[in-house]
Amino acid sequence: MTATPLRVGLIGYGLAGSVFHAPLIAATEGLALDTVVTSQPERQQQARAEFPDVRTAATPEELFGRADELDLIVIASPNKTHVPLATTALEAGLPVVVDKPVAGTAAEARELAALAEKRGLLLSVFQNRRWDNDFLTLRQLLADGALGDAWRFESRFERWRPQLKGGWRESGDPAEIGGLLYDLGSHVVDQALVLFGPVTEVYAESDVRRPGAQADDDTFIALTHASGVRSHLYVSATTAQLGPRFRVLGSRAGYVKYGLDPQEAALREGSRPGSTPDWGAEDESLWGRVGAGESPLSGGGTPVPTLPGDYPAYYAAVAAALRGTGPNPVTALEAAAALDVLEAARRSARDKVTVTL
Numbered sequence: 001m002t003a004t005p006l007r008v009g010l011i012g013y014g015l016a017g018s019v020f021h022a023p024l025i026a027a028t029e030g031l032a033l034d035t036v037v038t039s040q041p042e043r044q045q046q047a048r049a050e051f052p053d054v055r056t057a058a059t060p061e062e063l064f065g066r067a068d069e070l071d072l073i074v075i076a077s078p079n080k081t082h083v084p085l086a087t088t089a090l091e092a093g094l095p096v097v098v099d100k101p102v103a104g105t106a107a108e109a110r111e112l113a114a115l116a117e118k119r120g121l122l123l124s125v126f127q128n129r130r131w132d133n134d135f136l137t138l139r140q141l142l143a144d145g146a147l148g149d150a151w152r153f154e155s156r157f158e159r160w161r162p163q164l165k166g167g168w169r170e171s172g173d174p175a176e177i178g179g180l181l182y183d184l185g186s187h188v189v190d191q192a193l194v195l196f197g198p199v200t201e202v203y204a205e206s207d208v209r210r211p212g213a214q215a216d217d218d219t220f221i222a223l224t225h226a227s228g229v230r231s232h233l234y235v236s237a238t239t240a241q242l243g244p245r246f247r248v249l250g251s252r253a254g255y256v257k258y259g260l261d262p263q264e265a266a267l268r269e270g271s272r273p274g275s276t277p278d279w280g281a282e283d284e285s286l287w288g289r290v291g292a293g294e295s296p297l298s299g300g301g302t303p304v305p306t307l308p309g310d311y312p313a314y315y316a317a318v319a320a321a322l323r324g325t326g327p328n329p330v331t332a333l334e335a336a337a338a339l340d341v342l343e344a345a346r347r348s349a350r351d352k353v354t355v356t357l
Contacts, residue, residue, distance in 0.1 A: 005032035006322055009063050009070045009094075011085060012077035013038040013047055016099050019267050020128065020311070021076045026051055027273040028315040030323070034070060037063050037077075060085055067092040072122075072322065075099060078168050079177035083108050086123070090115050095122035095322060100186040102335045104177045106343060109336035116332065122321055124328050125335040126314065129187040130194060132261040133282055133309035134245055140307060141248075141255055142195065146290055148252025153192060153231040155246055157184040158239035164212055172214025179215030181206060181342060181349075184235035189221065189338045189345075196229040199341050201356055206349035209238045221345045246288070256296045257288030261309045273312040280309035 008025050010017055013036050025033045035055045036047040044056040057063045060077075063070075073089040074097045075082055083103050089096045090112070102125045103109040116123035129135060141147055168176045169183060181204075193199065201224040206216040218238045223231040234243070246257045263280055273279050287303045294300025313329075320326030344355040 003030060003323070005030055006071035006319060007032050007034040007069065008072045008074055009035045009037065010074045010076060011037040011060050011063065011081075012075065012099075013040075013043040014076070016126075017074075017076035018043070018046065018050075019264070021074050021097075021099070021126070022047070022051065023267055023272050024311055024315050025074065027312055028319055030319040031072070031315060035063055060088070064088060064092055067094055070094060072097065072318070074126075076126075079104070079182065080168075080175055083112065086112055087115065090119055090121055090123065093119065093121070095124075097124045097126055097318060098332075099126045100190070100335065101177065101182050101339060101342070102332055103339065104174075104182075106336040106339035109332050109339055113332035113336065122318070122328055123332045124318055124321070125330045125332060127187070127190050127330045127335070128311050128314055129191060129261075130330070131310045131313050132263075133280060133306045134257045134259075134261060134288065135191055136307040136309065137257070137288065137304065138246060138248060138255060139195065141290065141304065146253060147248060147250030147255060150196065150229050150248060150250045152249040153196060153229060153246075154234075154244070154248070155188045155191060155231065156234040156236075156239075156243045157188055157245075158234060158236045158242050160240055160242070161237040162210060164210060170213060170215050170217075179206075179217070179219075180235045180237060181216050181219050181221075181345060185219060185221065185233070185342055185345070186338060188233040188235060189223075189341045190334070192223055192225075192231040192233060193334070193338055193341070196225045196227050196231065198226045198337070199223045199357055200226050201354055202341055202344035202348055203354045204345035204348040206346070216349075219345075219349070221341075223341065253290050253292045254301075255288055255290050255304070256301070257306075259286045263309045263311050267311075278308075280311070282306045282308075 037057045171178045203222040206219040218236045221233040248255045289296040289301030291301025317329035
């Protein structure tokens, strides 16, 4: 007998809601996208066109007014709304998924985690980049010992966007929690912590490069892990020549990988998980290389097949956790640990110091 799908209310239908959350929820067995909350009529129309069975609401209050009809709330609205909306949902007795960053501070994230634990409810943070193709491949290489002992991890999430787009993500108002440190930085820091564990020291450089920009658009973070690994993380909107997505150096070999996981581009183009048998697969020409003493740019090293990316695995894990058959895929306490690092990075860049955690 098939279980009744869990009904999901999605708050926010901008980039995060329409490109990532709605398609992934709709593609997950055991979940049903019930309601999309957006105040913009054109986005309501877009949601109904893309998901004919979905209901729409103009405000979160309208959604919470029928909390008893829902099984999960997903928050994909602007960063400054994450904590108040998650708090309201948990107090209404509803499990919650929050897009990253879950909060502006680690203290707020831990308060939310405590509230969820008190209420006995799931609180999960959407960190889809844990299911990027290159990250899954790197985890496998490390687990297999292909690189030996990891010494240095370089991770770049770089773009060339010399013109401002506007909007809250580029706002200089601290209340908006904008800028790349908390946007792309949330991804690269989370990945570093998953791979190499807790951090003891943080050093950062953060700049506002583009004319008229108010929030950081070019940031570098150096982490010293308790394990001894050093992570060098770059997030930028001002990179005219992109570096490798990953360069990982170990005692036996190194791994160099260029290019981004194709899943985001596919979702933006309207492709849906399960629509093709090769979802998340990457062309052989983009595979990374493992070698020692050789340049991958001149054909050195051995090509390593990139594992398929698997964003759908996140919501499949959420569904399992809600039914009691699996763990929370990304906990709020894990997100709080990443926020400890991001807060330290912000302080380091501001005060020009190395911060000890």
